Amino acid sequence: MSELESWLTLAAVPYLGGNRISQLLHYATPQQLCRMTVEQLQAIGLNPRQISCLLQPKYQRIERCLQWAECDQHTILTLDSPCYPPLLKEIASAPPLLFVRGxxxxxxxPQVAVIGxxxxxxxxxxxxxxxxxxxxAANYVVTSGLALGVDGQAHYGALKNGGATIxxxxxxxxxxxxxxxxxxxSKIVEQGALVSEFWPDEKPRPQNFPRRNRVISGLSVGVLVIEAAEKSGSxxxxxxxxxxxxxxFALPGSIHYSGSRGCNALIKSGAKLVESPVDIFEEVxxxxxxxxxNQLDSSLPQPENEELPFSxxxxxxxNEATPVDVVAERCKQPVHEVMMQLLELELQGVVTTVPGGYIRTRRG
Known part of the structure; x- marks a missing residue:
């Protein structure tokens, strides 16, 4: 089994996020994990379903992915690859795989995200x-999420002015x-890159976009928000x-325009008010x-006594699986809001999904 094939096999195991995979890599490499016995995998905390998926993977799906990587301008970056983006590697729950076109x-x-x-x-x-x-023009790559509105205009602004965009x-x-x-x-592929942590055939799903958002910010040295409602993905x-x-950074707007309330709230909470690009360059x-x-370890602030969100x-x-609707009923919150909060907690490695709902991890 090749190194990339072993990474794909590991990444295909259900309920293994970036944090859990990083923990497993302390025990062994992906190739070594794929060669372990059932008893050894049980000893490092994998459940029967995960062990079955690791030792008996869906080879057709993995083979399609390997064929995808052989196409022109297609790349799969693994977490231990020297080409993996260094800033993204530092975040909690960094994607174990990055699929790249371009x-x-x-x-x-250096990238600055422009979203809204x-x-x-x-x-x-x-x-x-x-x-x-x-x-x-200042040699930054513009990163965004390909959405309609602000994202699309940010990509166009970079492309039509001779720059690169992701x-x-x-x-x-x-x-x-x-x-x-x-x-x-297609234009971005020629003058930048498309990036995803999801397998090439993965369809867009609502739960994917909050995960996508952490990658946008993780790749960037700063994030500029241009117009955002009070509750939005931005x-x-x-x-x-x-x-x-x-x-x-946030662009201020009229108090009478609902699309400015999110940005104005960010500024009230401490985001830097931006009137020109110079305001960004001064900070990043x-x-x-x-x-x-490529010297990051000492530069990134390390949180002390981190207070976990969504208490x-x-x-x-x-420690026992709790369904989402049960959590929502106990918290007296809408199910969709609880799902978003649980997703963020999972990305931080505080909870994890299991058959029947969610449980806490050791960090939680």
Missing amino acids: EAHWLHE SRSASIDGRESAYEFAASLV AVLGSGLDQVYPARHRELA LITARYALEQGREV GALTECVKN SVLANVG
């Missing part, structure tokens, strides 16, 4: 385009979403950015130099 070397360049509303105003779209143009997808790279941006995605990305030690210099010099949800998840 030029993977752009992932090593899918239904942005004309001013918001123009701001996204103009800020992206200024960022690429789009992080909430689907597999063979399932570009939204469909209206397929042509844009604010999830901003929260991830803060947890990852990234700078968060130190981390940018670390990316260029009411976490208090209702124990």
Whole structure:
């Protein structure tokens, strides 16, 4: 079994997130894990279903992935690859695999994420385009999520001004979403890269996009939010950015416009108010130099006495599997909100999914 095949086999095991895989790699390499006995795998904490998937993988799916990687401009980066983006490697629950279409070397360049509303105003779209143009003129790569509205305009602003841009997808790279941006995605491949942690044939699913958001911020030295409602995916990305030690910037807007409330709330909470690209360049210099010099360990802030979020949800998840609807009933919160909170806790390695619901991990 090749090294890449063993990584794909490990990544295909259910309920193994980035944190758990990192823990397993302390015991052995992926190739060694795939050669272990049932007893050895039980000893390091894998359950019967996981052991079965590891020792008897779905070879057809893995073979399709290996064939995908042989295509021109297709790359699969593993967590231990020297080409894996160094900033992303530092975050909690870093993706064990990154699928890339385009030029993977752009992932090593300093990036600034530009994100915002899918239904942005004309001013918001123009701001996204103009800020992206200024960022690429200063030799930054513009990173976003390929969504309609602000994301798309940020990608266009980078491309049409001769710069590079990276789009992080909430689907597999063979399932570009939204469909209206397929042509844009093709242009990005020629002048940047499409990136996803999801297997190439993975369809867009609602639960994929919060996961996608942490990769957008994890790749970047700073995140600029242009127009966001009070409850939006952009604010999830901003929260991830803060947890990852990234700078968060927000464009202020009218108090009478609902699309500005998220940005205004970020500014009230400590994000830097941005009026021009200079405001960004003043703040991201130190981390940018670390990316260029590939010296990260001492530069990234390490949280001390970290307080775990969503305490009411976490208090209702124990050592026995608890269904999401039960947690929601106990917390007196809507199920969809509890699902989002549990997903974030899972990404932080605090809870994990098992048959029948969620349980706490040791960290929780």
